[in-house]
């Protein structure tokens with residue numbers, strides 16, 4: 001095992017890796033920009049090295065600073081976390097060339113999965129199902145419309161160099177083709193410096209289901225099962241769960257085998273994720289492979305009992321995976337909500353400020369993977385993700401109830417957050433039925449983010465003024481409606497409404 005690991009990241013994922021290091025008895029070295037000098041990940045690590053000013057281009061993205069920090073602290077390995085340098089092939093290579101261990105896949109595997117068309121070719125060669133389409137870039141509009149006729153409209157134009165949805169355009173008929181191709185090319189050129197675009201049949205109403213894989217250096221590659229990631233907005237996942245309501249044990253086995261086959265074809269080692277579209281008929285198509293640890297890894301950890309981050313480190317240190325595929329199956333249900341500093345009632349506008357109050361949820365089955373504390377400044381230099389709130393329970397219904405309860409316990413003041421939005425999703429009838437697909441959230445966004453109805457808002461304002469006049473000294477009493485409201489069994493939704501009404505009536509504090 002390593003003596004010392006450098007963590008080339010910040011925030012909640014840096015802290016997550018620090019925790020894994022401590023449990024493995026490995027010394028941890030944090031890095032920080034000037035904006036993060038007092039951040040929790042810096043304090044919790046055994047050592048910390050400044051890597052530059054606040055902008056990530058001048059700090060967290062500077063490969064040489066990371067190598068220098070590792071050299072100075074005697075670290076033998078570097079964990080990149082997610083984002084930043086995690087999927088940059090040159091960085092993985094530079095770490096190896098410096099005589100250090102990159103805690104992630106080989107640089108060659110990152111490269112093999114980096115180009116979407118190359119990944120598609122690799123998948124096809126390995127017998128992994130992909131969405132019907134081309135692998136070669138389109139030459140021009142005539143080539144494109146001829147190809148589109150073959151697959152039938154609607155088709156989807158995708159950037160060859162891309163990923164994450166940039167440079168994507170749906171084309172519903174030949175009349176739209178030229179304009180869409182132009183737009184896709186322009187976006188691809190801007191985002192990736194490469195305007196190559198190819199074509200796929202457009203899958204309508206699919207779920208986004210991904211498979212976590214873990215491979216060691218001895219050729220064992222295991223599937224740790226699926227995550228359901230359909231609740232997303234503009235390619236940003238908001239809520240993830242494991243397992244998926246749409247995946248039977250049989251489908252899990254087939255998707256798992258497929259993901260392992262794709263990983264093997266790429267020469268994959270360490271933790272990675274194969275993304276699939278799962279259509280309404282249960283057919284699945286490989287989209288791409290994320291060659292890094294992912295934000296949503298905790299839901300898989302909770303249902304499998306396997307600490308993915310610890311195993312990333314152990315695999316990088318040359319240990320052998322001790323699990324057998326047939327011993328891995330999901331136990332219970334896990335749900336993750338990404339708590340972000342965004343204002344859902346204002347188009348998810350990033351919100352900035354200093355955390356002035358923080359009450360964290362706790363109790364049975366609750367996990368908080370956060371990187372903030374009271375006094376933390378939330379600015380615009382980095383991603384708005386503050387924490388992942390993750391719960392585990394025996395069933396999906398119980399997990400939803402637990403998440404709802406945990407979200408109610410969470411109090412975070414100083415910035416706007418996604419908390420209330422998550423509460424509404426947990427209360428939503430369609431979500432509770434599991435009737436979600438990749439367009440679900442965008443379709444339901446208005447109803448999930450609307451502010452109080454005007455009548456309630458006016459009433460709340462009146463009461464707020466009255467409370468102020470009272471010097472905020474309100475006695476804590478049982479609301480008059482309590483008997484009626486509390487009789488019989490109450491759903492979480494009823495209870496919240498009851499509590500809200502009691503607060504609006506000025507009968508209770510909080």
Ligand code: MV4
Nearest residue numbers: 131156163164165200201202203208232287438
């Ligand atoms: C698709 C698709 C429908 N049909 N490909 C979006 C991001 C990129 N990784 C692939 N994406 C999609 N590819 C075909 N042929 C729909 C999406 C898509 C999507 C996929 C996964 C998660 C969220 C998504 C949101 C919008 C579109």
